[in-house]
Amino acid sequence: MSNMKSRSLLVAIAMAFTSPLFAGDDPVHERHELMEGVGDAAKPIGQMLKGERDFDAGVVMASFETFGEASAKFGGLFPPGSETGEGTEAAPAIWEDRDGFEQALATWAEAVDAAIAAQPQTLEATKPVAGEIFKACKGCHDNYRIEDE
């Protein structure tokens, strides 16, 4: 009887120490992956704007949806304690100027919402709404991402 209890206790302790692996509690990795997905979704739109790719409203909307999902999750992936590690490109300004960062996130989310609401069906209609999103990307990156080449 006491053997089983000790074993359960041991297993419980082991799980407590390794739970971060199970819970996916690695914000640095998750936010990096999220941003990679955003970049992958941005590329076809950019290529359409540059005239390197045929316009496709379906692809555009799918990318907008990707942006929307990412922007909803992104802000929550910068808890205290995740400032460094795993080659993160998160600038200290994210924690030092949290209000500014939240503002940049809000700007991004608003631009994405507006784009989704617009449901552009032509390249001409896509240009302004996509442009606002790209402006938001750049605006946030300029202040809250470090270049570490």
Added chain:
Amino acid sequence: MPGNRILRALAALIAVAFAAGWWLTRPLTIAPADLPDHEPDRAAGERIFWAGGCASCHASPVDGKRAKGDDKLLLGGGLELDTPYGVFRVPNISSHPGDGIGTWALVDFVNAMQRGVSPDGLHYYPSFPYTSYARMPVADVMDLKAFLDSLPPVAGRVAPHSLGFPWSVRRGIGAWKRKYLDLTPIAPGGSSELVERGRQLVEGAGHCGECHTPRDRFGGLLRDRWLAGAQNPEGKGRVPNITPGGKNISGWSAADIAYYLESGFTPEFDTVGGSMVAVQENLSKLSGEDREAIAAYLKALPALD
């Protein structure tokens, strides 16, 4: 007494050595008569202003940060550059008569920009990239003066630099210039008009080499590593290799480069970052042809890895 003769000989030797040194480090300037017969063009000067990135150093910081928008036209200086040589403080070049360059003659401005010499005959430190600006057509510098004259006066002189010894000996720059103030074009030339236009922008006003080219121990550019990447003078990290041989942009087309300079987006739709943000914002104000010219020049460079 023989001692006296030796002392006198020594004194004479020192005097001669000093005179020789003084002569070797003398400022070399352009005379007013050497200026070309060109009517300065304010509108053309604005193009040079953005290509030259004047605002990125000379616009007064706002709330401790680099100026944005219209504040970029307030050239009161004050930005501090923390370098291994000490702290450089960027001067006021607004049209203010007392605190800026409002009283300067055209030839004073040309000598500052292209010979690194002040109206008082003092050498400027090459943190002011006159070694690049020296390769600009003189007419472009004259146009730039017309544009600067039209910008608002900003009051306030900036404190002098705080440099360590021996960099604090300003006269020494005269010797440095004898080797490093070199007006000859760098990359091999002659491919096309577009590439030549790109050369003028990159090797001259654009002063791209000042960041993208490595330096030797005296702070001079290594011309045989032109644009092949260097330590970031403004902080940590490296400034990329932008020749066709580097891994940074070798896969980019000329159109990709031109688009990046216009929009700040790479072909993968990542955004420009770090010190290049200000440069890209300046270059976004140029014409599409100017950006294409820069791209064509970069694609035509000798590939260095």
